[in-house]
Amino acid sequence: MSRSNRERTEQTRQALMDAARRLFVEKGYAETATPDIVTEAGVTRGALYHHFEDKKALFRAVIEREAAGVANEIEQRGTRQTAPREALLEGAAAYFDAMEVEGRTRLLLLEAPAVIGLSATAKIDAENAEATLRAGLEALLPQAGASALLGPLTAMLSAAFDRAAIAIEAGGSREDYERAIAALVDGLADQLRR
Numbered sequence: 001m002s003r004s005n006r007e008r009t010e011q012t013r014q015a016l017m018d019a020a021r022r023l024f025v026e027k028g029y030a031e032t033a034t035p036d037i038v039t040e041a042g043v044t045r046g047a048l049y050h051h052f053e054d055k056k057a058l059f060r061a062v063i064e065r066e067a068a069g070v071a072n073e074i075e076q077r078g079t080r081q082t083a084p085r086e087a088l089l090e091g092a093a094a095y096f097d098a099m100e101v102e103g104r105t106r107l108l109l110l111e112a113p114a115v116i117g118l119s120a121t122a123k124i125d126a127e128n129a130e131a132t133l134r135a136g137l138e139a140l141l142p143q144a145g146a147s148a149l150l151g152p153l154t155a156m157l158s159a160a161f162d163r164a165a166i167a168i169e170a171g172g173s174r175e176d177y178e179r180a181i182a183a184l185v186d187g188l189a190d191q192l193r194r
Contacts, residue, residue, distance in 0.1 A: 009051075012041075012043055012047050012051065013051045015041040015042065015043060016037065016038075016041045016043060016047070016048055016051060016052070016058060017058070017061055017062050017065060018041070019037050019038075019040035019041035019042075020032070020037045020040075020041075020055075020058050020059065020062055021062045021066075021103070021107070022040065023036055023037060023040060024059065024062060024103075024107060024111065025102065025103030025106060025107065028106075028111065029055075029059055029111050029114075029115045032055070034048060034055050037055070037058070056115065056116065059111075059115055059116065060116050060120070062107065063107060063108065063112045063116065063121075063124060064124055066104055066107055066108055067108060067124045067125060067127075067128040067129065068128055069098065069101070069104075070095065070098040070099065070104070070108070070128060070129050071128035071129045071131070071132055073094050073095075073097060073098040074091045074094040074095055074098065074129055074132045075132055076094070077090050077091065077093070077094035077097075084136060084139035084140040085140060085185060085186070085189070087136055087139070088133075088136040088137070088140060088185055089178075089181070089182055089185065091132060091133065091136055092161065092178060092181045092182075093178060095129060095161055095165070096164070096165065096168060096174055096177070096178065099165040099168070099169070105165050105166060105169045108121075109162050109165060109166055110166075112124070125158065129158070129161075130154060130155075130158045133154055133157060133158055133161070134150065134151075134154040137150060137153055137154055137157065138150060140185070140188075140189055141153075141188070141189065141192050143192060146192045149192075153188065157184065157185075157188075160181065160184060161181070164177040164180070164181065
C-alpha cells in the first residue's frame, strides 16, 4: 500500500471514529445507527465495514482511544513530580482534567461497561489509566506488606476516581473530591506504614 493510500485509509478510520464519538456522546450507543455514522463521517457503509467488524468494534476503538488519551494526560502530568504522594495527587488532578473533555465520562464510565462489558472495560482501563495508578501506588507503598494488596488497592482507588468523575460531572465540587482523594491516599499510606 502506498503512503497516500495508507494516509487515506488512516484518515477514513479517524473520520469514522470521530463521527462515531460525536454521535455516541450526543445520542448514546443504542440510539446511534451505522447509517448515521457513515453520513456524519462522509464515507460509505463499505468503508465502515472495511475498518470495523461492526458498530460495537467501532465503539470499542473509540473507547480505547479515549482511555489512551486519559492515560497520556496523566503520564505527562504525573512525571513532573518526584515524590510519590505528589505524583499521585498530580495524577488525580490530571485524571479529572482529562475527564472534563465533553462526553468522556459518559463514554468511559457509563456506556463502555454497558456496551462492551465490565471485563473488557476493566482490561482497557488496566492497560491505561489504572496502570499509571498502580505504578504510583507501588512507589507510595514500597513496603513488603503492601505488595499483596496492590491489585485490590489499585482497583478500589480507581473506582473511587471514576465515581468522583461522575459526581463532578453531575455538579459536585472538584475541590472536595480532590481533597477526598488526598485523604484516601494519606490514610492508606499511614495505615500500611503501621
